[in-house]
Structure formats: C-alpha cells, structure tokens
Amino acid sequence: MKMLFRAAKRNGFIGDNPAEFVETICEKQADKKRRRPFALEQFRAVLSVADTEWRSMILFGLYTGQRIGDIARLTWANVDLDKGQIRLVTQKTGAVRLIPMAQPLREHIETLPAPDARPDLAPLHPRACALVEKNGKSGTLSNQFADLLALAGLREKKAHRATTGEGRGGRHDYKKLSFHSLRHSAVTFLKEAGTPGAVVQKLIGHESAQISELCTSVGEESLTKAAAAFPML
Template identity: 25%
Template sequence: MPPQRKRNPNGAGTITQRKDGRFQAAVYVLQPDGTRARKFAYGKTWAECDVKRRELLTKVDQGVPVPTRSAKLSEWLPYWLDNIVKPHRKRTTFAKYEIHVRLYLVPLLGSKRLESLGVADVRRALAQLQKKNSAATAKESHRVLRTALTAACREELVSRNVATLVEPPKVDSREMDPWSLQETLDFLAAARTDPLYPAFVIAIALGFRRGEIVGLRWENVDLDKREVRVRTQRQRVGGEAYEDDPKGRRRRQTLPLPGICVAPLRWQRMKQAAQREKAGDAWEETGYVFTTRTGRPIEPRNVYRSFTRVAKDAGLRVIRLHDARHGTATLLTAAGVPPRVVMEILGHSQIAVTMNVYTHVVQDTQREAIGHMDRLLRRRHDRL
C-alpha cells in the first residue's frame, strides 16, 4: 500500500483506491455548456492515476471542456463556434459557419453524440441537404462539420473524424466567363462620368476586392511615388460595418500604381476636398478615399450597385464586381505579364486560382491570333 500523501488543495482533485485495487482520480472539469462536473480517471497505480489527474487539471487551467460523457453535436458545435472559430477566424468566416451550424447541421445531426456519430449518419445528412437545398450547400456543410470535428479531435473529445471518411457531394464549378479585353475597355469608357469611376479603375487595374476598395485610406496612397498599400478592408456582417485585415496575400501588400489610376485618384481627392468644405461641421473625417458627401465610408453594396448599373447602361454583360478582378488578369496577360506576377498583383493564395483565369484569357488570345492568321491566309489565297 502506498504511503499516506498530503491532501491536495481545493480544486486539485482527489485520488482514492477502489475495492478492486485500482486507483481513481476525481477532478471538477468544464463542460461544453459552461457548467462544471466531476470527471473520473482510472489507473492501475497511484502514479498512473496522478498523471491523468494532472492532465485533467491542465485542461481546466486552459479552459478546455472535458465532458463527463460524450457531448451532443448540438452542444459542441455552438461551443466550437464561440470559443474556437470566433476568436481566431474572420467575422465573415464565423458568420458563414454559424449559418450552416444553425440551419443545417444542428437540425439534422444535433441529437447525435460525438462518440456515436457514424459515417452513415453524416452521409444521410448530406444526402438530405443535397435533396432539399443544393449540392453546393451540402458540400459547404460537410466542410464546416469536418472542421468542427477536427477541433474535437484536437480536444481529445473523439478519436477520429468521421466526416473525413465521407466523400462530399460533387458540385459543378461555375463556368468562368470574364469580360474580354474589349468589354473591359468599353466599361471603363462608360464609367468615366460615374462618381465611383476611380473605384472601378482600381478594381480593374489592380484587382481590388470590394472590401479593399471601400477600406482604402489616403495614408496608404502615394500618388507621387505611384504606390498603393493594401492594409485594410471594410465588411458588413450581421448589420454591423467593421474594418478587417485584407484577405490572403493582400496582407501588408504594396503595389505600384498604374498611370491610369493616378488622374482619377487626384480627381477623387479634389472632389472630396470640395465636399469637405461644403459639408462644414457636418463633415466626419475618416481618412477613407471613397466617402459619402459627409465623409463617412461608403457601403460596400453601393459600389456593386453602381458597377451593375453602369454595365447595364452600357449594354454589357452584367458580371459580379469580384469577377471584374479577372479583367485585371485579362489586361496583364494581354500585356505579356507572367502568371506568377499576375498572382502577386491579384493577391491569390494559390497559383491554381490564377492559372484558371490565365488559361481562359490565353485561350481568348489564341482564338484572336488564329482569327488574324485566318484572315491573312484568306487574303493571300484570294490573290492567287
């Protein structure tokens, strides 16, 4: 029998010997719902049991939940969102995950416990989602569930991630049909009289995303050196507008400012100065390049509305403002810029994304070249 040991301080748990000879550790631990409950661990020796007790106490100190029984998905998923996703991911990511958890995963799988969740359960849920909604929704829900279960594995709540064993639904990729070089030039010509013309030039010439446009500050624009620094973007999630870091490779990126952007930005600065003087005390100095008549940052959706209106009035195909970034690839590719440089300018995180656009543009260029050759051969053939 081991020698008598001092009593552990309050909250440090206890170790006792059972009638069957094994040792039992008891520690109050945090539950996924925020409450506390007693958790037991067992060992053949006192020392083995003490190691398990210390592991439990470490999780208590770190605020990691250790359920006394396997938590239900309806308990784990909200906890995962609030304590793992929310502090470490972007608000837009949290909002997207929250929708899939609330509308799809909890209603379909919420009653299942983590340890009892099986491959068949996940497969049936995805099949229902695909039938009632779409393959794209089912695929995204699968990704959210897989990410949540990966976190559960890290917390040692489950021993395996069953979502990784289920093949996600196949989704037909959206056919990329960006504006051609001529369509891009036609749009810029039609947008010259629009108040947001400088924003459209930046979107097309530098591939700025909508949030990067409305989040651009004058302190990050150097018209003399012809440089622009990408430091912030503005988003609106759940009715709240906020400032965030740029996406992917855009973080801390400094880009040369094309000559086509300089004059519109100078005009924007002069127009803003006139608006500031006219607004007087009503002016709110925010430092943004694109603002309302009183200096407040413009809404991201208003940029898209103006973009769509100009395209319609010009008789052009209406595409997403985000797809106008492909117009940047069109211009750069037509100028002979290599894909890797295009990738850096657009801020793509993977070269595969750039190549998808690049290949499409190259095909258009090839068709145009073949057309020139065909016309040349026809003229020579007619002369013979």
C-alpha cells in the same frame, strides 16, 4: 480512371484512351464558375454611364485588381504618390498588398480633389466608403454596379437578390459581368501583355498557399513593370 487509361495508352496496352475527352467534376465546376472578363470596349461603355465616383471605383478595380469592398475603404493614407504605390490590407484575408500604380491610375488619382482636413482618414470614394461602413459589407455597391452595367447595355436589368428573398444562398450566375470581373480582366490583360504568371498573382493577390509560395521571389521591379503593362482606357 482517367489516370489509369492514360497510363495504359502510354505503355501500349490500349490504342485509344476512352476517357480522354471526359470532363471531371472539378473541371465542369471550374468552367461553370469561370467569370467573364471585360473587353476594352465594355470598359469604355460602362465608364461612359458612370458618375465621377463610380468612374474612379472602376479605374481602381481594373488597375489594382482588388475587390470592391477594399477599394471602397481606401483612404488617402493608402496612397503614396511619391513612391507611386498603393498600400492596403485586404478585408477578406488580412493580407498586406503593396501595388505599384499603373500610369493611367496615377494620372487619375492626381485629378481627385485633395481632402480639406485629416487626409489620413479621408476616403477616396466617400459615398462608397459610407455604404460599406454602414452595412459592414459590399452587397449594395455590387448591386449599384450591376445597375450601371444594365444602363450600359452589358447586363439585363433585374431585381437584386436582397429583394427576391434569395439571400446569400441564392445561385450566382458566374457568366455575368460584375465588379469582380474587373479582377479577372486585370489578370487577363497582364497575361496577354506577356507578364509572367507569378508576377500577375503577386500583383493582384491570391489566397492559395501554393501560389503565395510561388510568388515569394517576385521583386518590386517586376511588379512595377507589370503595372506598366496595363492598357489605356
């Protein structure tokens, strides 16, 4: 109907489009599920209450835009300091991601203690890795991050879904900050820095076939420039 009214106005049959400001169901659902990105002061607030490992997880979340489970599973084999890259295979889609290191992330990685033995198997975040390997999913880590947000005053402290009986079918509050908001924040910061949309999608990763096709021409040099556009915390 909106298309018909738009065409009628364009062709001069009507003066005003009565459907111009009527939202479609898809638009309403998209707005409802639009997650909040972090502001820089909110990043700093949660970093101030995080322990060493969680601080590292948060920095990886912002500067790579990857999901919490994939970050928890990172080992030293995924890190190439010589090339300044992080290489991983995403758990959700099996996609190979080659991510240039933003300079703040590189500096952080260089402060991490080197593993004593078998560096290819040593996780960057041992506690987080042990949790996802034990449970097979990242729900416990997400709950821990929610507790950090509450401690930083960025979210109300509530019982987690696992203890309320809601399970995976429970409703998500997409307006709340979460670890996934780091992914949205990465996109926001890059776009605010003027990074082209196709480069942002290639760097962060996107499951859409249309977006993937759009990004096929994005080269390594463009990705490296995009990583350099991240802000310092």
